[in-house]
Amino acid sequence: MKRSIFLVIVLFAVFIYSVSAEASREDIFFEDFESGDGGLFGTLDWEWGSYAWVGGNCYGDNYPPQGAYSGTHMWGTVLAACYSDLGNNSGYDTCVNGNPSDDSTLTLTVDLTGYSDATLSFYEWFDLFLNWDWAEVYVNGTVVFQHCGSGFVPPSGWVYQSIDLTPFTGNTATIEFHMMTSTVVNHAGWYIDDLRVSTGSATPTPGPTATPEPTATPVCINDGDVTLDNEITAADAQLAFLIALSAYSPSFEEACAADCNGNDEITAGDAQQIFLTALGSATCVDPI
16 A cells, blocks of 8 residues: 555656646747647548547458547547558668658748747657658658657557757748558557647747627536546646746636646645546545
């Protein structure tokens, strides 16, 4: 029992440290793709939508994700089946893309004018037939990240990736996810969720915004579901901690959910209680 309590304390300490490191950063762009495609443009195999694996068009083993990293929607190649045998790769284990124009490409354009640093991050599920099929990320025509060579390892979970965009600040950055495939074995595909571009530098002064129409005040529910995705996870505790640090401005519903003990004050104690709730060892105030 003591060992379990110690493990929870250690995990929470690591969580608090990682949240503190992120608290000073702010989003330039973020999409979990639940309400739309995020303004991204996909060619050939890239698709956005609700994910539910069906299978088909598969010539070999495949290892699809159980679901999106968060929510139910994401981008993928292809969403519900194995990707196409397009024959647009540049040979076995070359790691040099001879013709990027015929790739399956997912594109995001983000304005980095006025920023002195930026980071691209995302969660990915990568199931391609390496070393024949491979993928890479371009920024303004420059390769900044690759999946190529080294042999195939079946995926066992979503993986967090982070890429420094600082060399591209001061201008508009065009970010492209490229995938190339052979004409033989194919697997489930490449899936992208929770795509973010963040910065630690000062934000350019925004232009005037329209005054929103008044809305009715919703019911306050102190249940710990801060991300409002109908489940309580470590992500809810992380967002509650950011609110406690005044590093995130919550909506009415987010603030109510973050007040886990229902005392009309959001503190690190609420974040810890939500984290323990996610582990199944505590509960928040019952919803109204």
